[in-house]
Amino acid sequence: MTTKVFVAGATGFVGKALVAEACRQGAQVWAHVRPDSPQLQNWQGYFSGIGAEVSTAAWQPEAIAAELRRTAPQWVFCCIGTTAKRMGRDGKAANSYETVDYGLTKMLADAVGQVGGVERLVYLSSLGAGPSAAGAYLQWRHRAEQAVQACGVAWTIARPSFITGQRDVSRPAEHSASLVADGLLNALGFLGATTTRQRYRSTDDTTLARALWRLANDPGAAGKVVLSEDLH
Ligand SMILES: NC(=O)c1ccc[n+]([C@@H]2O[C@H](COP(=O)([O-])OP(=O)(O)OC[C@H]3O[C@@H](n4cnc5c(N)ncnc54)[C@H](OP(=O)(O)O)[C@@H]3O)[C@@H](O)[C@H]2O)c1
Numbered sequence: 001m002t003t004k005v006f007v008a009g010a011t012g013f014v015g016k017a018l019v020a021e022a023c024r025q026g027a028q029v030w031a032h033v034r035p036d037s038p039q040l041q042n043w044q045g046y047f048s049g050i051g052a053e054v055s056t057a058a059w060q061p062e063a064i065a066a067e068l069r070r071t072a073p074q075w076v077f078c079c080i081g082t083t084a085k086r087m088g089r090d091g092k093a094a095n096s097y098e099t100v101d102y103g104l105t106k107m108l109a110d111a112v113g114q115v116g117g118v119e120r121l122v123y124l125s126s127l128g129a130g131p132s133a134a135g136a137y138l139q140w141r142h143r144a145e146q147a148v149q150a151c152g153v154a155w156t157i158a159r160p161s162f163i164t165g166q167r168d169v170s171r172p173a174e175h176s177a178s179l180v181a182d183g184l185l186n187a188l189g190f191l192g193a194t195t196t197r198q199r200y201r202s203t204d205d206t207t208l209a210r211a212l213w214r215l216a217n218d219p220g221a222a223g224k225v226v227l228s229e230d231l232h
Helices: 013-024 040-050 061-071 084-090 098-115 136-149 172-190 194-200 205-216
Strands: 004-008 028-032 053-055 075-078 120-124 155-159 224-227
Touching: 004 013, 004 061, 013 028, 013 040, 013 205, 028 061, 040 053, 061 098, 075 098, 075 205, 098 120, 098 136, 120 136, 120 205, 136 155, 155 205
Parallel strands: 004 028, 004 075, 028 053, 075 120, 120 155, 155 224
Antiparallel strands: none
């Protein structure tokens, strides 16, 4: 039977790689694009070109639940998140970690629990997420993880370190940080700290997408938080 999957955050760096991987695996894929995306037409062309269908359900609780009922996916992936730059761009709460990273993830997790039939919710979080983590980003990620864990269906949370690769939009600060971190970690690995190196070294979008796909398919990964070293 063909596996049906729904990817929220499909237009992002990892989401796009995940849609491509799911299509490559022969799944029936709904790539979610926000209906007000200025690039909606481009995304429709791109996703239909690689064999995915586009979902344009509004980010409203009833609309997201109705879309999950209509598409009836076995696996739902959440690759949603904002950035400090986006928040700063308009200074509006609409782009805050609370509204996007937590709010949209919780809305999706609640809908997954409400509609039934979903066998796995896979959430792309971040290394370091925790209640007393340094910074709002990791603290809201923790709240989002709690929403996923409370959804009422089997879940898996992935916590990668830096994600590298060829982005459509360049992020020089993130890229430089990952290069510095990987350089330091290589030195640590040379000195014998291989566990630390494995935990914090960067991964790329395609490798991470394949890991997320593998985790959704792995009964042993249900109810697990998977750290960076197991996402390579
Ligand atoms: N980059 C890293 O090094 C790193 C490391 C660890 C964890 N992570 C986490 O992994 C997640 C995915 O990373 P990524 O690099 O793929 O992110 P990305 O390229 O920035 O993609 C983010 C996704 O979230 C959507 N989104 C953002 N704001 C939205 C809003 N207000 N309403 C609706 N959708 C919104 C975007 O949709 P649009 O295209 O429509 O804007 C896009 O699909 C991120 O949330 C990040 O926190 C990243």
